[in-house]
Each structure stands twice: as structure tokens, then as C-alpha cells.
Amino acid sequence: MADIAARGSVAATGDSRSSLHKLMQRKSTIAFLMTLPLIVLILVLVAYPAGYAVYLAMLNKGMTRFVGFGNFDFLFGRETFWMVVYQSCLFAITAVIFKAIIGFVVAHFVHNIPSKGQRKWRGMLLVPWVIPPAMSTLAWLWLFDPSYSALNWILAGFDIERIPWTGETGWARFSVILVNVWIGAPFFMIMYLAALKSVPEQLYEAASIDGAAWWQRIWYVTLPMMRNIIAITALFSLIVTFANFDIVRILTRGDPLNSTQIFGTWAFRVGIESGDIPLGSAVSLFMVPILAVAATFILRDITKRGSEV
Numbered sequence: 142m143a144d145i146a147a148r149g150s151v152a153a154t155g156d157s158r159s160s161l162h163k164l165m166q167r168k169s170t171i172a173f174l175m176t177l178p179l180i181v182l183i184l185v186l187v188a189y190p191a192g193y194a195v196y197l198a199m200l201n202k203g204m205t206r207f208v209g210f211g212n213f214d215f216l217f218g219r220e221t222f223w224m225v226v227y228q229s230c231l232f233a234i235t236a237v238i239f240k241a242i243i244g245f246v247v248a249h250f251v252h253n254i255p256s257k258g259q260r261k262w263r264g265m266l267l268v269p270w271v272i273p274p275a276m277s278t279l280a281w282l283w284l285f286d287p288s289y290s291a292l293n294w295i296l297a298g299f300d301i302e303r304i305p306w307t308g309e310t311g312w313a314r315f316s317v318i319l320v321n322v323w324i325g326a327p328f329f330m331i332m333y334l335a336a337l338k339s340v341p342e343q344l345y346e347a348a349s350i351d352g353a354a355w356w357q358r359i360w361y362v363t364l365p366m367m368r369n370i371i372a373i374t375a376l377f378s379l380i381v382t383f384a385n386f387d388i389v390r391i392l393t394r395g396d397p398l399n400s401t402q403i404f405g406t407w408a409f410r411v412g413i414e415s416g417d418i419p420l421g422s423a424v425s426l427f428m429v430p431i432l433a434v435a436a437t438f439i440l441r442d443i444t445k446r447g448s449e450v
Contacts, residue, residue, distance in 0.1 A: 194422045194425065194426060195422075195426065197418060197419050197422040198212055198213070198419055198420075198422040198423040198426055199211075199212070199419070200419040201419065202416075202417045202419060202420065204418065204419060208419075212419055212420050212422075212423040213423055215420070216420070216423060216424065216427075221399055221402075221407075222424070224399065224400075224402070225399075225402050225403060225404060225407045225424075226427070228314070228400070228401060228402060228403055229383060229403040229404050229428075229431075230431070231314070232314070232317065232318060232321070232382070232385075232389075232401075232403055233379055233382040233383040233385075233403075234379075235318050236318050236321040236322055236325065236378075236382050237375055237378050237379050237382055239318070239322045239326075240321075240322050240325045240326045240328075240329050240378060241329055241371065241374070241375055241378075243322065243326040243329070243330075244326050244327070244328070244329025244330040244332070244333050245329070245333050245371075247266065247326070247330045248329075248330045248331075248333035248334040248337055249337070249359075251263060251266070251330070251334055252334055252337045252338070263331065263334070266327050266330055267327045267330075267331060268327075269323055269324050269326070269327050270324060270325065270326075270327035270328050270331075271327075272324075274324050274387050274388060275387050275391060277320070277323070277324055278320055278387060278388050278391040278392055279391060281316075281319075281320045281323075281392065282307075282391060282392055284306075285306035285307050285316055285392070287303075287305065287306075287307070287308060290303070290304075290306065292304070292306070293306075307392060307393050307396075307397075308397060309397065310397060310398075310400040310401075313393050313396070313397060313400060313401045314400065314401055316392060316393070317388055317389050317392055317393060317401055320388050320392060321382060321385065321388055324388070325378060325381075325382070328374075328378065329374055329378070332370060332374045333367065333370070333371070333374075335370075336366070336367045336370040336371075337363070337367070339366075340362070340363060340366045340367070344362045344366070345358055345362060348361065348362055372439050373439075375439070376435065376436055376439045376440070379432070379435055380432055380436075383403075383404070383428055383431070383432055384404070384405055384428060385403065385405060386405035386406060386409070389401055389402070389403055389405070389406045390405075390406050390409070394406070395407065395410060404424060404425060404427060404428050405425070407424055408421045408422075408424040408425040409421070411424055412424070412425075
């Protein structure tokens with residue numbers, strides 16, 4: 142009788158496990174069906190264009206013959222291509238660093254404002270990010286105008302010579318980075334402000350009791366608590382900035398002498414304006430490995446810190 146009871150209990154346990162397994166399978170099936178429209182959308186809007194770009198990059202200019210990696214070999218031998226690589230990295234990395242610093246500082250100022258006034262300041266500071274970048278860049282183009290520059294008019298009041306904002310290589314690079322920082326810094330500010338509000342006040346109080354100065358509270362309390370959000374925000378901004386098109390296209394069109402060309406604008410000039418679509422596709426594809434390396438390092442650091450916690 143005892144053996145029969147034991148076998149019955151084992152059988153019951155097996156049946157329950159089987160039914161639970163079936164239930165889990167049913168839930169996964171339902172979840173898959175619910176996400177299927179999104180999967181199809183990603184395949185149509187992301188995977189297919191990416192695959193088609195790879196296919197185009199392996200054709201000749203007339204798109205009549207398969208040339209393999211011929212377009213990539215041709216780009217490696219052009220000095221302009223390496224200048225575009227340098228300028229794209231300089232533009233993206235410099236802009237992200239300054240956006241992160243400015244966003245962090247402004248977020249601290251807004252965080253220390255009384256709650257009643259924070260909503261007004263958040264709304265005003267988000268305006269540059271909310272306005273379409275093309276419209277903002279057109280306004281900056283007027284500010285940088287060589288003949289009627291409002292900035293040069295202000296500088297003239299201090300007896301400072303006119304600055305060729307978009308007419309000289311160094312100043313043109315500075316101008317496109319400045320506009321990108323002005324547009325993107327509010328995004329960092331609002332993300333960091335949300336992260337600051339999640340930091341427990343007890344940590345700051347404990348640090349103050351221990352005699353920590355304000356910079357020590359930032360270094361030992363704020364930054365460690367915000368490291369993940371800082372890394373994710375920087376990665377997202379790096380991807381968007383690296384693939385930027387409108388700011389450089391409207392402000393300088395890649396001039397003077399291609400000194401402000403980045404991957405997006407040069408791919409457009411080569412592929413659309415010059416009529417060599419396969420070569421333009423090859424140029425655009427070079428963004429993928431660079432961003433993949435950056436994403437790997439940043440996400441690996443986030444995962445490592447998460448496992449340590």
C-alpha cells in the first residue's frame with residue numbers, strides 16, 4: 142500500500158509538472174504571437190534595408206555587376222574617406238562628452254530648485270531638444286551668416302574681429318559641434334534629473350555627517366548611483382550623433398573642402414549627388430562596426446557592474 146501511495150504521489154507530481162510545462166509553452170506561444178507584429182515590423186524596416194544595403198555595396202556603379210569588396214578597397218585608398226572617419230569620430234565623441242557634462246551640471250541646478258519652480262525650468266530647458274533639429278539649425282545658420290551674423294555683431298561691440306564660423310575648417314567643426322550640443326544637451330539633462338531623483342537622500346546625509354565635501358558627495362555617491370543611466374544615455378546619444386545628417390547638411394554641407402563631412406552627409410554626396418549608390422552604401426555601412434565596438438564596451442561594462450551588484 143505504501144508503494145502504491147508513493148507511486149501515486151510521483152505520478153501526480155509528474156502530471157503537475159507536465160501540465161505546468163504545457164502552460165509555460167502556451168504562455169510563450171501567446172507572447173510570441175503578441176510580439177510577432179513588432180518582429181515583422183523590425184524585419185521590414187530594419188533587417189531588410191540593412192541586408193539590401195550590404196547587397197548594394199557589393200555592386201559596381203551601374204549596379205550591373207557584382208564586385209565583392211571592391212568598393213571597400215576603393216574607399217580604403219581614398220584620403221577623403223579617412224578624413225571622414227576622423228571627423229565623424231571627433232564630431233560624435235566631442236559632442237557626447239560636452240552634452241553629458243552640460244546635462245549633468247544643469248540637472249544638478251534644476252534638482253536643487255524647489256519643486257514648485259522645477260516644472261517651469263524643465264519646460265524651458267527642453268525647448269532646444271523639442272524643436273525639430275532642421276529648424277534649429279536654420280536659426281543657427283543665420284547666427285553664423287558671414288555677412289549678417291548676429292554673433293559677429295555682438296563681438297564687434299567688443300572690438301573683436303569677425304569670426305568665419307562656417308568658412309574656416311576649425312571654426313566650421315566647432316560650429317557643427319556647438320549646434321549638436323545645444324540641441325542634445327537637454328536630453329541628457331532630463332535623463333540625469335530623473336536619475337538624481339532616484340538617489341536616496343539618506344546617502345547624502347550620511348556623507349555629510351562623515352564630513353564629505355560637495356565634490357566628494359558627487360564623486361562617491363551621485364556618480365556611482367548614476368553610472369548605468371550615464372552609460373546608456375551616452376550610448377544612445379553616440380549612435381544618434383554618429384548617424385547625424387541634418388545639422389551638417391544644413392549648416393556647412395560638408396564644406397569647406399569636405400572638412401566637416403561625416404558618414405551620413407558624405408554617403409549622401411557620394412551616393413545621391415554623385416550617382417554612385419553602391420559606393421554610398423559602402424560608406425554608410427562603415428558606421429556599423431564602429432558603433433558595434435562602442436556598444437560592446439559600454440554594455441559589457443554595464444553588465445559587469447550589474448553582476449557585481
